[in-house]
Amino acid sequence: MSGFTPSLEKLIEQFARLPSVGRKSAQRLAFYMLSMSDEDAQKFTDTILTARSSIKRCSVCCNLTDGEICSVCSSPSRDKSTICVVEDPRDVIALERTHEYNGLYHVLHGVISPMNDINPEDICIKELLLRLSDDTVKEIIMATNPTVEGEATSMYISRLIKPLGVNVSRLAYGVPVGADLEYADEFTLIRALEGRNEL
Amino acid sequence: MSGFTPSLEKLIEQFARLPSVGRKSAQRLAFYMLSMSDEDAQKFTDTILTARSSIKRCSVCCNLTDGEICSVCSSPSRDKSTICVVEDPRDVIALERTHEYNGLYHVLHGVISPMNDINPEDICIKELLLRLSDDTVKEIIMATNPTVEGEATSMYISRLIKPLGVNVSRLAYGVPVGADLEYADEFTLIRALEGRNEL
Numbered sequence: 001m002s003g004f005t006p007s008l009e010k011l012i013e014q015f016a017r018l019p020s021v022g023r024k025s026a027q028r029l030a031f032y033m034l035s036m037s038d039e040d041a042q043k044f045t046d047t048i049l050t051a052r053s054s055i056k057r058c059s060v061c062c063n064l065t066d067g068e069i070c071s072v073c074s075s076p077s078r079d080k081s082t083i084c085v086v087e088d089p090r091d092v093i094a095l096e097r098t099h100e101y102n103g104l105y106h107v108l109h110g111v112i113s114p115m116n117d118i119n120p121e122d123i124c125i126k127e128l129l130l131r132l133s134d135d136t137v138k139e140i141i142m143a144t145n146p147t148v149e150g151e152a153t154s155m156y157i158s159r160l161i162k163p164l165g166v167n168v169s170r171l172a173y174g175v176p177v178g179a180d181l182e183y184a185d186e187f188t189l190i191r192a193l194e195g196r197n198e199l
Numbered sequence: 200m201s202g203f204t205p206s207l208e209k210l211i212e213q214f215a216r217l218p219s220v221g222r223k224s225a226q227r228l229a230f231y232m233l234s235m236s237d238e239d240a241q242k243f244t245d246t247i248l249t250a251r252s253s254i255k256r257c258s259v260c261c262n263l264t265d266g267e268i269c270s271v272c273s274s275p276s277r278d279k280s281t282i283c284v285v286e287d288p289r290d291v292i293a294l295e296r297t298h299e300y301n302g303l304y305h306v307l308h309g310v311i312s313p314m315n316d317i318n319p320e321d322i323c324i325k326e327l328l329l330r331l332s333d334d335t336v337k338e339i340i341m342a343t344n345p346t347v348e349g350e351a352t353s354m355y356i357s358r359l360i361k362p363l364g365v366n367v368s369r370l371a372y373g374v375p376v377g378a379d380l381e382y383a384d385e386f387t388l389i390r391a392l393e394g395r396n397e398l
Contacts, residue, residue, distance in 0.1 A: 003292040005265045011250040014243050019231050025219065027289065032218050033247050034254060034263070041251055044213050045244035048232050051210040052240055055233060064233070066204045090226065093202040 008034070060131065062107045062124040064089045072105055079103045081138040085128065085157065087111055087145055095143065103141075106131065111149040112156055125157060132164050139167040146173060207233070259330065261306045261323040263288045271304055278302045280337040284327065284356065286310055286344055294342065302340075305330065310348040311355055324356060331363050338366040345372060 004012065008030060015026035033041060057063070058070035061083075065071070072078060072092070082103030086092055092105050110123040131137060140161055144150035158168040173191035175184050184192070203211065207229060214225035232240065256262070257269035260282075264270070271277060271291070281302030285291055291304050309322040330336060339360055343349035357367040372390035374383050383391075 003295045004288075005254060005263055005269070007246075007250040007253045007265050008263055010246050014246045018228055020224065020227065028219065029217055030250070031289070034251060036251075038251075041247060045247055047209050047213045048240060048244055051206040051229070052233060052235075052237075054206045055204060064204055064207055066206050070204070089203075090230070096202045 057107075057109075057124075061105050062109060062127050063092055063105055064107075077102075080136050082141065083128070083131065083137055083139075084141040084143050085154075086143045087150065087153075091143065091145075103139075108144070108153065111144060111147075111153040113149045120156060123153075125160070128157065129160065132161065132166055137166055139169065142168060142170045146171075256306075256308075256323075260304050261308060261326050262291055262304060263306075276301075279335050281340065282327070282330065282336055282338075283340040283342050284353075285342045286349065286352075290342065290344075302338075307343070307352065310343060310346075310352040312348045319355060322352075324359070327356065328359065331360065331365055336365055338368065341367060341369045345370075 011030040011033060012023070012026045015021055015029045016023055018026075021029065033044075036044070054066050055064050056066075056068075058065045058073055059068055060073040061070060063070045063072065067074075079102045083106050084095060084101060084103055085106045085108060086095070087108050087110060089107055092107060095101050095105070106124070106128045108123045108125065108128075110118055112118060112120055112123065128140075132140075140158075142154040142158060144154050154170060161168050172195055173188065174195055175181060175188060175192050181189075210229040210232060211222070211225045214220055214228045215222055217225075220228065232243075235243070253265050254263050255265075255267075257264045257267075257272055259268055259272040262269045262271065266273075278301045282305050283294060283300060283302055284305045284307060285294070286307050286309060288306055291306060294300050294304070305323070305327045307322045307324065307327075309317055311317060311319055311322065327339075331339075339357075341353040341357060343353050353369060360367050371394055372387065373394055374380060374387060374391050380388075
């Protein structure tokens with residue numbers, strides 16, 4: 001037994017189930033919850049339930065959105081001929097921060113991973129293929145993570161798409177800007193050498 | 200703008216307000232909340248609200264409890280002649296883990312800190328004095344944290360209690376077991392020298 005009163009123990013357990021929250025952090029969070037004002041605590045729980053009920057996947061790109069279609073897909077100023085395919089909604093945010101890309105996105109919500117029993121039909125690949133049924137889209141940029149699963153997923157999707165006559169490209173590999181060559185791993189260096197550009 | 204849809208942004212903000220949760224962790228927690236099953240999410244929010252409504256301060260020792268009187272105060276096997284005074288309910292858990300102390304506790308819920316506008320009447324000192332009104336209690340062990348405020352609070356309380364004819368003691372200062380002398384600060388070493396015991 002931990003020594004905490006049962007309701008408090010249950011509260012700590014709930015927080016300890018969250019990702020990267022250990023027992024000590026869970027205790028701190030539980031005590032913080034008890035110290036909040038009634039209004040703040042109610043707002044906290046309401047926000048969780050409201051977000052869960054109102055956030056859906058965009059019916060076009062599968063990104064998370066409050067409405068039916070997300071702000072990128074519904075924006076008239078975006079270039080509708082290019083789709084950047086990412087694994088996760090957070091990747092969209094990362095790319096949007098660059099202010100360089102003006103095309104559309106497609107969020108897969110995962111990668112193919114037979115080891116974890118995630119098959120092509122478990123991620124949003126068919127929704128991507130649906131978007132290619134007319135001739136609007138000219139290029140697909142694969143921006144899955146540079147991991148084994150990310151790579152395999154990119155390859156799988158590009159093989160499905162190429163027969164449709166759409167160009168498929170991949171984010172460039174290389175040394176990250178500001179990094180130290182000394183600490184770059186050999187695979188990154190090999191890719192950086194292979195992808196070298198003329199000066 | 201962050202790029203997240205409004206409900207998700209609000210959810211992230213709620214998590215970012217929690218102690219030691221930064222923006223990135225808040226994002227991770229918010230996404231985790233969205234990925235939970237309906238049942239788990241409902242249980243999470245219910246546990247928070249239930250804990251807040253059912254956890255009260257023990258009417259004797261001010262420790263947190265689900266009932267009227269906490270399990271330590273209501274236990275017939277505890278030694279009712281000794282009270283250990285701590286700042287926080289978590290300190291009770293730490294002392295209980297030793298399995299060495301069999302007396303009662305008193306939780307102050309803070310320390311006197313004029314800098315933060317916390318005065319003696321803001322913490323549970325009067326509740327402690329009430330417990331000394333009959334002759335049951337023979338000794339008070341001050342176990343506030345070894346900080347300036349903790350010290351000052353101990354001194355303040357001991358000056359109130361001593362005239363009542365109750366013994367007041369203080370947790371020993373010294374080098375922590377398993378620590379390296381080399382890294383002990385000078386104040387700890389001075390206290391350890393002063394409190395040296397004959398072998």
